[in-house]
Amino acid sequence: DAGITQSPRYKITETGRQVTLMCHQTWSHSYMFWYRQDLGHGLRLIYYSAAADITDKGEVPDGYVVSRSKTENFPLTLESATRSQTSVYFCASSESRTSYPYFGPGTRLTVT
Amino acid sequence: AQSVTQPDIHITVSEGASLELRCNYSYGATPYLFWYVQSPGQGLQLLLKYFSGDTLVQGIKGFEAEFKRSQSSFNLRKPSVHWSDAAEYFCAVAENTGGFKTIFGAGTRLFVKA
Numbered sequence: 001d002a003g004i005t006q007s008p009r010y011k012i013t014e015t016g017r018q019v020t021l022m023c024h025q026t027w028s029h030s031y032m033f034w035y036r037q038d039l040g041h042g043l044r045l046i047y048y049s050a051a052a053d054i055t056d057k058g059e060v061p062d063g064y065v066v067s068r069s070k071t072e073n074f075p076l077t078l079e080s081a082t083r084s085q086t087s088v089y090f091c092a093s094s095e096s097r098t099s100y101p102y103f104g105p106g107t108r109l110t111v112t
Numbered sequence: 113a114q115s116v117t118q119p120d121i122h123i124t125v126s127e128g129a130s131l132e133l134r135c136n137y138s139y140g141a142t143p144y145l146f147w148y149v150q151s152p153g154q155g156l157q158l159l160l161k162y163f164s165g166d167t168l169v170q171g172i173k174g175f176e177a178e179f180k181r182s183q184s185s186f187n188l189r190k191p192s193v194h195w196s197d198a199a200e201y202f203c204a205v206a207e208n209t210g211g212f213k214t215i216f217g218a219g220t221r222l223f224v225k226a
Contacts, residue, residue, distance in 0.1 A: 033214065042118075042202055042218035043156075058213060090155065092214075100146055100206075101214055103156040 003027075006091050006104040013081050014112055021076045021107050023091030031094045032074040033058075033101055034066065036087040043090065049074055081111045114139040114205050116217035124223040125193050133188040133220050135177075135203030144206040145186040146214070147177055151199045159201075162186065173197070198224045 004025040013019045023032065030051050035043040035058075045058030047066040055066050063085060065077045074093075078085055088108050092101035115138045125131050137143060144163050148156040160171025167179040177188045186203060200221045206214040 035216070040121075040218060043204075043216040045213055045215060048213055056213075059215070092156075094214075100144075100158055100161050102158075103148075105155045 004091060004093055004102055004104040006089075006107050008107060009105065010108050012110045012112060015082060016080050019078045019081055019109070021078075021089055021091075021109070023074045023076070023104060025072055025074075025091075025093040025102075027093065027095065027102075028071055029093035029095050029099075029102075030071070031096070031101070032068065033092040033094075034064070034074070034076045035090045035092065036060065036085075037090060037106075038087050046076065046089075078109075081109075083111050085109065086111045114143065114207060114213075114215050116203050116205050116215055118201075118203055118217035118220050120220045121218070122221040122223060124225060126225045127195050128192050131188075131190045131193045131197070131222070133201050133203075133222070135186045135188065135217060136184050137186065137203070137205045138184065139205055139207070142181070144214075145177075145179060146204040146206070147171065147175070147186075147188050148202045148204060148216075149173075149199050150202065150219075156202065159188070193222075193224055195224045195226065198222055 007022045033048045034046040044060045049055045049068045091104040094101045117136045146161045147159040162169045200219045202219045203217040
C-alpha cells in the first residue's frame with residue numbers, strides 16, 4: 001500500500017529485551033523521523049534522517065538506535081528496553097525541508 | 113535550539129463558539145510552522161502550514177492560523193467549533209536551514225460542549 005506504514009502496531013515486551021520497530025514509506029521521501037508520544041510531553045523527536053546512511057539525534061535519543069540503509073526504511077531499535085520506554089511511537093517522513101512530515105499510524109509499545 | 117510552547121493543556125468551548133489555540137515558538141530565524149490534529153487513538157493529520165508569504169494561513173476543516181513574528185506566535189483559530197473538532201492539537205516548528213528537525217509542542221486537548 002502507498003504511504004507510510006509501521007509494524008507492529010502493538011507490542012508488549014519485557015525489560016531488558018531488544019525490540020525493533022519498523023517504518024516503511026513508499027514515497028521515496030528523503031527525510032524520516034521517529035517520535036515518541038507521552039502524556040504531558042507531546043511528541044518528542046528521537047532520531048531523524050536526512051537521507052540513506054545519514055542519521056542524527058533528536059531530543060531524546062538515549063536507549064535507541066536507528067539505521068537507514070535504504071531510503072524507504074527507517075527501523076528504530078530499543079537495545080535493552082526499559083519501562084520508561086513504554087510509549088506510542090510515530091514514524092514520519094517528508095519530501096524535503098520545504099515539505100511537512102506525514103505521519104504513520106503509530107506503534108503502541110508496552111515494556112513490562 | 114528551537115522550542116514550542118502551547119500554554120493551554122486543555123480548553124473547553126461550546127459548540128458553535130469561536131476557538132483560539134495558542135502557540136509560541138523560539139527560533140532564531142523564520143521558522144516553518146505547522147498545526148496538526150490528533151483524534152483519539154489516531155495518527156496526526158496536518159491542518160495547515162506556514163513557510164513564507166501571507167501571514168494568515170488557511171487550512172482544512174475551516175481552521176486558520178496567523179504568524180506574528182513580533183510575538184513569536186502562530187495561533188490557531190476557528191470561527192465556529194463543531195463537536196467533531198474535539199481532539200488534541202499540536203503546534204510544531206521546523207528548522208529551515210541545515211538539518212530539518214520538526215519539534216512539537218506538548219499539545220492542547222480541545223473539549224466541545226453541546
